[in-house]
Each structure stands twice: as structure tokens, then as C-alpha cells.
Amino acid sequence: MTDEPMDEPTDRPENEPTAERRDAPAAEPAWHDVCDRYVAQLAPPGLHLTQALANSTARTPADYDPLHELTAAQPWVNALTREWAAVHGAPEPRIELTEPGLDRVRRLRTTVRAILLRDGESTPATLRIPVDAAIDGERVELLPTGVDGQWLESAVGAELVLARRDDALRRLKLCREPGCRTAFYDLSKNNSKVWHNADTCGAPQRMREYRARRRAAD
Numbered sequence: 001m002t003d004e005p006m007d008e009p010t011d012r013p014e015n016e017p018t019a020e021r022r023d024a025p026a027a028e029p030a031w032h033d034v035c036d037r038y039v040a041q042l043a044p045p046g047l048h049l050t051q052a053l054a055n056s057t058a059r060t061p062a063d064y065d066p067l068h069e070l071t072a073a074q075p076w077v078n079a080l081t082r083e084w085a086a087v088h089g090a091p092e093p094r095i096e097l098t099e100p101g102l103d104r105v106r107r108l109r110t111t112v113r114a115i116l117l118r119d120g121e122s123t124p125a126t127l128r129i130p131v132d133a134a135i136d137g138e139r140v141e142l143l144p145t146g147v148d149g150q151w152l153e154s155a156v157g158a159e160l161v162l163a164r165r166d167d168a169l170r171r172l173k174l175c176r177e178p179g180c181r182t183a184f185y186d187l188s189k190n191n192s193k194v195w196h197n198a199d200t201c202g203a204p205q206r207m208r209e210y211r212a213r214r215r216a217a218d
């Protein structure tokens, strides 16, 4: 979190330019900024990197995409590694992103979003990842390995595997509304939500269905 005020400061000089892109993050972004801007229900800690990555896409051209360039991606990845360290009680890994590493993270995002979409039509996405596995009689621990974008690939892959094992992964989904596709965590008892916000994203679908019924009746 930052000390930035939530609202526009009232003492802004009249000619001072406002941020070029809406939602441009403060100098120190928080991992969940990209989820909060779409008002997405947050996943449990074990899926934070996955959800943040999925929601880092720009929903409209005016939305901020931290992966659009290296200078924006590095502080954002730092926020993710900070969060990973906090969740796992581990030292914070220092990940230096390169351009090829950033490309790798962008491809990872595409794959993760395909995994979460589950529209029943797309080809299932496959993510092959190296991880360090520590296994004893009591538990299994998957630790990310690699440098640059590979580390994030490994960390997100480990989250997906463990969340699948714990039956939490099926609750992390992309909103059904094609113009939205926000990644949200479904807390409903029977895991039945399809929209991240039934008011804003369910309404267009209901309108389309209504029109289709009208056309069919005519």
C-alpha cells in the first residue's frame, strides 16, 4: 500500500498534466493493484501471483498494463516477489527482468488466462515448468527455480499445481463477459459464479439473451 491519497488532490495546479494512462500505479505498486482496479474478489494467498498476472492485462486501451514495457514491469515483478516472500515466509528473491524474460512473462500470462478461462471450447492450455520439489513424509513443497522470467513461470506453475491439489484452482476464474474477463475468486458455496460482478457484467449477457429471445419470437 502507499500513502497516496485515493482521490485526486484538490490543490493540483490547473495546467499540470494528469497521468497519461488511467490506473497508472504509484512508484511502488502493490501486487493486488491490478485486481483492485477491476474490483475483483481476491484469491487466497496461494494464488496471489497467478491472479495478479491474469489481471495485469489492460481491459481497455486506457487501462494500465504493467507488462507493456520493462521499466514498468520490473517494479511490478518486485511487488510480486515481495508478496511471494511474505506468503511463504522466505527471503525475497531478486528477479532482474530482461526483455526476453518479459516476453516469457507475457506468454505465461496468455497461458494462465487460457487455463482460467474454461469456456469449454478452447484447447486446454499446457504449462510446463521446472520447480524444486521438497518432499518428506509430511508434506510437499514446490519452490520456484530459475532466473528472470523463468522464476515467475516457476512460481506461478507451483501455485497452480498446489491450488489444483487443494481444490482451490477451480474457484479462480475469468469473468464470462467477453469484454471483461477479469480473474476473480468465487467464494460462493457451490462455486457457481460466472461473472466477477453480476450487476456490471451479468447485465450485458442478460440483455443479449433477451434480444435473442425477442428475435426468436418475431
Ligand SMILES: [Zn+2]
Residues within 6 Å of the ligand: 175, 176, 177, 180, 181, 182, 195, 196, 197, 201
Ligand atoms: Zn466481469
